[in-house]
Amino acid sequence: MAINTAAFSPKQFQVFIAEQDAFGTIEAAGGNAYHALDVDSIGMPSLNPTQVLDVRTGSRVLQKEDFFQDVKGSVKEISVSGTATTNALDMLLENIMGEAEGSASGVYSFASNAGVQSVGKTDSSQAGTLLSVIISSPLSNSDLAFKDCVVTSLTLNGDVGTEGGRVKFSATMQTGTLAEDLSDESISADTAFAASENYFISSWSDVDYRKMYGVNDLVLSTFSLTLENPASFSGLVSTGYEIVSRAGEFSATLDATAKYDANTEPLIASFNNQTQQGATAAQESLLNNDGSLTDGAFGILMAKSVLTNVAFNEGDVMMLDISVKAVGDGSNALVEVAC
Numbered sequence: 057m058a059i060n061t062a063a064f065s066p067k068q069f070q071v072f073i074a075e076q077d078a079f080g081t082i083e084a085a086g087g088n089a090y091h092a093l094d095v096d097s098i099g100m101p102s103l104n105p106t107q108v109l110d111v112r113t114g115s116r117v118l119q120k121e122d123f124f125q126d127v128k129g130s131v132k133e134i135s136v137s138g139t140a141t142t143n144a145l146d147m148l149l150e151n152i153m154g155e156a157e158g159s160a161s162g163v164y165s166f167a168s169n170a171g172v173q174s175v176g177k178t179d180s181s182q183a184g185t186l187l188s189v190i191i192s193s194p195l196s197n198s199d200l201a202f203k204d205c206v207v208t209s210l211t212l213n214g215d216v217g218t219e220g221g222r223v224k225f226s227a228t229m230q231t232g233t234l235a236e237d238l239s240d241e242s243i244s245a246d247t248a249f250a251a252s253e254n255y256f257i258s259s260w261s262d263v264d265y266r267k268m269y270g271v272n273d274l275v276l277s278t279f280s281l282t283l284e285n286p287a288s289f290s291g292l293v294s295t296g297y298e299i300v301s302r303a304g305e306f307s308a309t310l311d312a313t314a315k316y317d318a319n320t321e322p323l324i325a326s327f328n329n330q331t332q333q334g335a336t337a338a339q340e341s342l343l344n345n346d347g348s349l350t351d352g353a354f355g356i357l358m359a360k361s362v363l364t365n366v367a368f369n370e371g372d373v374m375m376l377d378i379s380v381k382a383v384g385d386g387s388n389a390l391v392e393v394a395c
Contacts, residue, residue, distance in 0.1 A: 068194040069098050071136050073147055073205075076186040079177050080295065082203040082236045083188040090190065091147065094249045095138035096224075098191060101200060103235070104130040129292050132202060132235060134189055137226040139219075140212055140354075141253035145395045147187065148227055152207040152285045154302055156184035162351025165392040166285075166306055168384030176291065176299035186300075188236075189229060201236035205229045206287045206300055212356075212393075213280035214257045221257035223354060232289030232297030255354035255395065259345050265355075268312055268378045269363050270338040271323055275315035277375060279343060281356055282309045283391070308382040308391035310341055310358060311365075316374040323378060327366040336360045336385045349394035359388035 072090040074083035083089050108124035111117065149164040150156070154173045175182035187207070191200040209228040214221050257276060260266050266274040286304035289297035314320050330339075336359055344355030361380035369375040382391045 064194045066098070070192040071095050071098060072190045072192060073144065074188045075147055075184050076188045076203060077184065079175055079179060079186060079204055080233065082201060091143040092248050093136060093138055093144045094141050095136050097137050099135045101191065102133040104132060106130055127234060128294065128296055131289055132231050134202065134205065134229045138224065140223045140225040140255055141249040142395055143253065144249065145225065148207055148210055148225070149393055149395065151185065151187055152210045152283050154185060154285065163349045163392060163394045165389035168386060168388065168390045170306065172301060172303045174299055174301040187229065202231050203236050204233040204300065205231040208287050209284050211280060211282045213278070215278045216257055223255040230287055232300055234296045259354065260343055262346065265342055265344045265346055267340060267342040268314070269323060269326060269361055269380055270340055271319060273319045277313040280311045306390070308358065309379065310356065311377070311379045313369055313375050313377050316368070316376045320376050323363065323366050323376065327363040330363055336388065341380050349392055351394065353394060355394045357392040358382040360385040
């Protein structure tokens, strides 16, 4: 066999996601099912096969009979990052919030009293709460295809000094099902992303709605929202795990860097003196273009939050790093995100 002189750029690889109708069945192409992610970076999925490389009795070296590998009991993990666009962000937010396809009309929320969510084989009631993921290779018939995926971590961030404050994303997805195919046929996007789908910090132009822990009129430099919804997998069968559950803590944390001034200075004392039972309205964190979240406009609302950090950030002007975590108040949603 002669050497192959063909080479490929990492930028030729693409990632597509689709909302899946049934556990164990990858979403078919067509019908606007798959949306292309505007990715900056594609990492190799962690296939995590179980390998046993222990030397058995009778030899000082590993023998071929000693080697063991299993892929049924492994959790596969896929990580991607790039620019947040409407169609893809809709699906990522729906999934990490545990909502079914099309259930939130552009405003996605997680309830303060949410219980455990599980989906598995023969469970038709949870259709739309799983994702099919395809990493498309420029090499023919070499796509990587995964089904029954859930988003376990999603970070949305923006920096006024980077790409004009364009909102970026980083997502981690997991599946306990065997890979659909590691040499799948090529697929093209049914719905591609467009520049019109981008979001920018500059859309938060009204200072009344740039608020952290009840303090508005913030002059923002950066923000970062991290949503975590861990998954656990159980019931090992020949096709992998037959149940995926969301039983761990759902957490939402928001970090922002704002100018140190007369508006933000009181946050230092608030961080030191905050109480568990403070008024909900006085502890609201809101980054939005107006007072309520709406479909088509990127915004974040934590009806009640607690400060986890306030610290000086030295630059050309003094800034404050402010961190909050969403907490339930018994009635309002824990966190809401619109796009």
